[in-house]
Each structure stands twice: as structure tokens, then as C-alpha cells.
Amino acid sequence: MRLEVKDLRKSYGSVAVLKGVDLQVEAGKVLAFLGANGAGKSTLLNCISGAQDADKGDILAGGASLRDATPRQVQNLGVAIIYQHFQVFEGLTVAENIFLGHEIKRGGRVDRRAQNGKARELLARLGVSGINPRAELGTLGVGERKVVEIARALRLKPRFLILDEPTASLSDKEAKALHAVIRQAVAKDGIGVIYVTHFLDEIHKVADQVTILRDGRILWTRPVEEVTIADMTDAISPDALLKGIERPGFTPSGPAVLKMDGLSTGFVGPVSAELRAGEVLGIYGLMGAGRTELLECLSGAAPKSSGRIELDGQDVSFAAPREALSQGVALVASDRKEQSLFASFAAVENLLVPHFGRSPMPRLLRDFRREGREFERAARRLNIQPPNPRLQGQRFSGGNAQKIMVGRWLVEGTGLKLLLLDEPTQGVDIGARHELYEALADVKRKGTAVAVASSDATEICLLADKVLVLGRGRQVALIDNPQDEEMLIELAHRAEHSAQQDPAAAEPEAKEMELTQ
């Protein structure tokens, strides 16, 4: 039994994304699937899942063609897909989510008791006992939601399981548990797995084979024992090695640009830290530690509940991002698709949308030549590929779209003082990551203060001059010149752990702060 992709091709308009992909996954094996952003991974997955129709070629699952099948038919043929973006419903319980569309019925009515029992069983098989099947999904953390999605996929006993960056939002512990579950499902049920990931260090833990997709074609497929991480890095993006990056050499000086003094927002705080011109503050913590909430407060997207924010020595309080921007504070939000990209906008408009009608762009009439020049400059500086100003935002790969998002605030003459970045390299491949880091070094050299929130300790150590470690909303530590990733990870985990033991501290709920505006 195998899942086969044969000479698959797909173009969007004039852009060919898949240029003849051949791929085989055997039952009982895990195939790690790697590729830079823009290599065509998402498109391939969409073609397999039935979300999109391929132009040419075929996909076979155990001999049956999936070409032109609807997502439902694909599912019935035994191919389950778990997307990177969550496909769960907050208003339903865990068990209801797991059995959605395939409810267990008795006498024509949904048998909740049976569903809850079965859900508990499925979760137990995943080695998870902390999730109550009756709990509403909205009360769960992001990591737990991923587990629910996986339980839902396994419920149908698929023959093939495709996982699109399943660990992108998981903590190390959850990722480890997930790897164990996948190995178990493969060993016991003999399912074949395609495991898409950006994290090269998990490949040896979970996969049997590695395949590299580059520029719409399969570069090679090899047994995992024969491949080193360096081989994979080279193959994905040969000329961009992360290890070549050094922390930008620049000595921060002068008075503090940003000063947080006992700042609290929602469940986060109190936080106190200073940031000087040209300095990079890393904000590190596990999922639900409050990184996003802190950045949203600084950017005016969420209100502060107490404490002070000082910008250049002035006490400030922003009611909206617009106010923060007028003072030179900008945010690149974390979830690109939901929070920063205008999918149908041309690249040039995506780049300049915050600046239309305000300095440095003309106030009254649009100047299209000027807009074109600004895009050209950004494309050159960040190596945006393809450098086509008219291409829609959604047609760019994750990494290149992210370059446009960051490029927004690198437009000259906007008076940027403080740049806030939330998970700036999430879903961004190594090559684009390198280019984003270089752009940040540039920003730093120009004397802009930068705050980067990340769940990636390596990234924090690479970029930050000092790190603020958060745990369950509390400031755990403020460390100058971080070098030791292990220490950061340990600090964050310990904070999480002690908060769980202390009932008074465990009270704040890590709920997402959904703003009406």
C-alpha cells in the first residue's frame, strides 16, 4: 500500500508552482517533507487534500486516484490531513470537535456519553490525559488544540496521515509527545505519514525518509540515517546557512527609547524593562506566556491595565495602533494570514498600505511612480521573490510575504523609533530567515529599538541584546547578552511548572484577547 504522486503540475496564472512532482510514501513509514517557503509545499498538500485541483499528473492512494476528488472523497479514501492553521471550533467541546460530521448516534440522537468516552480513549492513545473531552475547545491552549486535531484525524483510522508543520505552535514537551504518538500509530496501525516541517532537528526523531522539494520539483529522497542536518540545510537553500549569521555588531547607546515600568495588560505583568536605541529586546516564553499580549499592548492594539510605558521619556498610552504609529511604534503581528497580510492586494499596496495619505507618501494624490520605487527598494533590500509589484499578496510564499510585512516599516522617512516583531520567522524558511535577520541588523544600525517575541530560543539568542523571559504572564527574568538557549528554555519551563503548583498564580487564564476593533 502506498500513496503516490505522479508528475503533478500546478500553476497560478503565469506562475508555475509545481513543475512535475513525483513522490511515494509507503505504509508504515514516515516521510519528512522539507522545502523552503515558495518551494510548493502548501500547493502540493492542497492538491492531495482535494482543496485544489492539479493541472496535470495524478495522485494515487492504494491505487485509487485522488485527482479531482473533493476533500470528503479524499478522506473516505483513507487520507487524512492536518493543516498548520487550526480547523477546530471554539464553541464546541473537545469530543464534539473530534466527532464533528461523524457523530456517534443512538436512536437517532448524538450519544454524548459514548463520544466523551471514545474521545478520552483517543486522547489517551496520544498519551494525553490532561484534556477533558467535555471541556469547551475555546478554553484550551494552542498546543492542546493541535492534539485535538490529531485525535480527530486518527478517529477515522486513515491509511495515510499528512501533517503540515504540526509542531509549529507546540512546546518542546508537546512536540516530543507528538513524535511518540506518530511512531506508535505507524508501528501499530501501519499508516503512512507525510510530515511537513521547518524544524530540521526533529527529523531524525520522527522520520524514516527525507524528501526535499525545491522550486516545484523533488530534489532528492533519502533514508534519514544517511542524511545530516547540514545536508538538509544545503539542499533546502544551499547558499544561506544560518550558522553564518552573527549578532549585529552595534553598541546601543543613549537614554532609553522604551521604558516599561510595572506594565500590566490582561493577565500579563507587571513587566519592567528598558530598551535603548539600536538595542534588541528578546521576549521569550512558552505558548500562552503572554508574549503576544505584551507586544499588542505596546503597539496600542490592547489597553494596559496598570503601570507606565515611556517613549523617549514621555509617558504614553495608546488607544489604537494608529496612535502608536504616529509616535513611531510599529508592530508586525504574528499570524500573517489573519493579522497582517491583505491577501488580494498587489505586493506594492501590501507594502505601502500603512503609509497611504501620510508622510512620507503624498497626502492628497497617489504617486504611482513613487510607489513603484518604494517597492523596488524594499524588494532589493529584502530580496523579495518574485520582485513583482503587481503580484497578489497571497501568491507569495510565507517567507517572501513576511519580508513584505517587515518591509512596511522599513520605508524611509516614517520616523520609526520602535519596531515590535511577533514570531517574525514563523513559517519562514532558512533562506528568507537569513534575509530578515540581516534587515533587522540594518534597522538596529540605524538606531531603531527592536523588540522581538519568539518561542524559538535559538532565534532569541541570535538576535537579542537582552531577553525578557515570561512565564504564565509573569516576568521571570531579564537577562543581558543571552548566550545559553538551554537556560532560557529551562527558565520558561520552570516558570510554567511553578505557576501550576501555586494555585494563586495559576489563576490568570491564558485566553486570547480578541479585540472588537
Place this chain on the structure above:
Amino acid sequence: MTDTGLTRAAAAADEKAERDWFEIAVAAALPAAIALLALFFYVKAPVFMTANNWIAISVQVSALMTISIPFAMLLMAGKIDLSVGSTLALCGVVAGLSFEPLGITGAVLLTLAVGTGAGLINGVLVSSIGMSPIIVTLGTLTLIRGLAQWLAPNPIFGFPEEFLVIGYERIFGLPVLTWIMLAVIALGAAVMALLPIGPQIVALGVNRRAAFLVGLRVKAIGVGLYAATGFFVAVAALMSISRINSAPAGTLGIGVELSVLTAVLLGGIPFTGGKGSVLRVVLGVWLLGMLSNGLILMNVPTELSLMTTGIVLVVAAGLDVLRARRG
């Protein structure tokens, strides 16, 4: 090997050609439909294809066009105003009642203020407070219609001659109403294409959260669009009552929201907003106008004509789905 390479290149070229062809077909569908329909009416009723008839169509659609342009911009921003028909009636009634006490200038200014005010109320409820656009404007649709009928239980007629001039006078060979319509089109097209606010309006319809985070005036733009829609509904009301020389509160503007929605969907603006072009909306309105004019020339009964409009709305919604699938 070279052979496969060549075949692949050829295949890629084919695919590209196929895609482009689809895009061209979508872009050409509306003008083509207009041309075919015109040809059909010309064959059935030759008088259709005369300059005078086309000028008559322009007068017939002038009020609809004047509302459709700002309505289209509102829809691009992801909002909707179903109260335009009732607001048209209210504005007509207010103008009719105030000619005598206030004089023409006063009456016109008051009417424009009333229309803008109605738009502002919708805008504040929807954009500032964040209520559902469909529900709010469905509410104001009923409320404003009631208000208009309460103000004027009986049709008002007999307006000052100096005002009625708008309805029949011509300048440089074209009716004043046509000129007003052309001015509104030019204004709408210029705002969307040349001013910085253009992409900001569309941005609201594409991704409201992102628009907020990059610092756009999300609330103010929404309120402004509703107010502008109200203003141009008032202009359309003045155009309508100057042509028919009466303001019947019970029937004026009935069903206008549906005609406008049909025209705008035909013009290629998705119901969910986020994109669209003013000039294509003009074609959408024109298609509707031609349809009703041609059916009248062919002596088709009004009921059938009404049914045709309903069918066109459903077809327009169908096209919306088709575009979304392929796009």
C-alpha cells in the same frame, strides 16, 4: 531528456494561456452581455438603438447610478446599507415639505443634511459600535420608511418650477440628470483610483484586523462611507422627485436596495467585499437600465419585467460564487 523538457515547457505555456483566457473571459463577460442584450433589443425593437433612447436610459438609471457608486465603495469595505430606498423616500418627503417654508436652496441643503444624517446613524451603529450591517440597516430600512410616511401620509406634489428644471433641462445636449450621474461616476472612480483613501477602503474589506493593526482609521472610514452613501441617496432623491414632480412616501424608492445590490454584484463586487472597480459597477447599472428599458419597448408586462430583475439578481450572485471558486 530534452524532449521531456520541451514538452514540459509547452505544457506550462498551455496552462498559462488557459489561465489568461479565463481571466479575459471574466473581464469581458459584462461588456459582452451588454452588447448581446443591445443587439437583441435592437432586433426586436429597432427604436432601442437610437441616441434619444440611450439618453432616456441614462435619465432612467441616473438616480440608481448615483446611489450605486457610493454603495459599491461601501460594499468593497465589507459593509452594506439596505436602508437606501427608505432614505430616498425620507429625503424626497423632506424636500417636498420644505420647499415652501425654506425656499429651494434651504430645502436642498436640508435634504442633503437629512440623507447624510441617516447615513451617519447607520455608520455609527455599524462601524463605531460594531453592530451587524445587515441587521442595523434592515432596522433603519423599516424605521425610516415609517418616519417618511408619518411625515407625509399623502403624496406631496407640485414643486417650484425652478427646481423641476433639474428633471428636464439639458446642458450641451445632455439632460442635467445625466450630467449629475456622470459627475458622481467621475468622482467615485477618481477617489478609488487616485486618492490614498482608495486602497484603504478596500483594505477594510480584505482584512479588517490587519487594517486596524497597520493603523488605518477603521471606524472613521466606515462612518464616512455610510455618511457619503446617505449624502448621495439624498442627491438621488432630489433627482427622482424633480423628474416625477411628486414625493409619495409609500412608494418612492421601494426596492431600490435590491436594484442597487443587483447592479453592484453584476459589476463584480463580491458580497463579502474586498475588491471591485467603480467602472464595472457603472456597466452593471447600465445593464439593468437597458434591460428594463428594452423590456418596456418590447411591451413586456411589468410583472414579467419585475421577475426578470429578480432573475438577474440571482444570476449576479451566481457569478459571484463562480468568480470566488476560480479566483
